[in-house]
Amino acid sequence: MDLREKIIASSLRLFSEKGFHGVSVQDLVNDSMTSKGGFYHHFSSKDELLYVIHDKFISYVLSEAHSAKEKYDRPMKQLHEILKASVHVFDLYNEHITVFYQENKYLKQEYEEIIKQKRNEFKRIIYEVINDGQQSGDFRESLPPTITTMSILGMVNWTYKWYQRDGDKNIEQVSSVYIDLLMHGLLTDEALKDYERSSLYAELNF
Template sequence: MIETSLTLFEQHGFHGVSVNEIVKECGTSKGGFYHHFSSKDELLFVIHDYFISYVLTKAQEAISASAHPTEKMQKIIQSFVKVFDLYKPHISVFYQESIYLKPPYVEAIKKKRQMYKEIIFSVIQEGIDKGEFRSELPVEITGMSILGMVNWSYKWYKRDGGKTIEEIGEIYVDLILQALLTDKQKKDAITQPYLLKNQMVVD
């Protein structure tokens, strides 16, 4: 049902598609639709929730599984980038149609997005506190820059492009860590396998 809705919303827009058209296209009934969703608004919210829940879960896993802020940031960025491949239709539809969401759903979305933002900020601050990241970088501006840069991927990423999503993730990791890491941390990269894996170039 969600996949059918994504296709129809992409083609005709949120208001250009009725519940009747959704259930007809996917071969179910209106009763089946309303068993899962109270309204089209809830359906649009669930479409967003798929991808924000994915990146939030992956970020929380990175924090739990990794001791070093550098490694945490690497894993967070890689999972963040991967979402644009896993949930590309969801993201495209959400950004095109999110203006139609009602306030309760908007607030629920803002809450999860704020949680994700705070994870990014906390990892940057931890990296500064532990001497891995440059202390002169303002945490919030740096975090918002990372979010903005990676988020824009939904505008240009194509599955049949010249780079795989994993290769694009490695490029983002390299760009962001080169900006974040202290000179000492870059020179110490040879002792840190999670940096070497991304082939960071150190003078």
């Protein structure tokens, strides 16, 4: 692991524990066993480091969401796959996500705009699936798609506040509950029957 990665690893641990403002560049430098010079050789500022962490996570979750969506044609199945993949990311990038949601207020405007765009794209993917699903008859039409999108995002994103890798529930159990709850919540009676007959339902892990 080179120095740049060591600094990022230290910052992830320290930022997610004490917050961006609770950790000084000197703390970072001590923890990763380098120096101020070393730090500023790799990053132009403390703010850039914060941006790098943000971008690494959001870019990853975005690519996962895209490929999950492309895997199926039917909205019901797309949603299943997107939920599964997005929640799984919380297992891999738990610390990135904690920093992402805790400290995004402190991103400098130039960085903020790049991140915002990617975050909106993620939102758009889910919105489209909901919308398509209402048109195709998978999802109940009485649900307004904007609020529904935010409900789903809330349920999923909140995971970072309480989920622990070494807790008594694993991430597949978590995503199974989200999927089960949301499928019952969203699907029409007929689509729900289809869903419960499908292989996707069978592989849920309670």
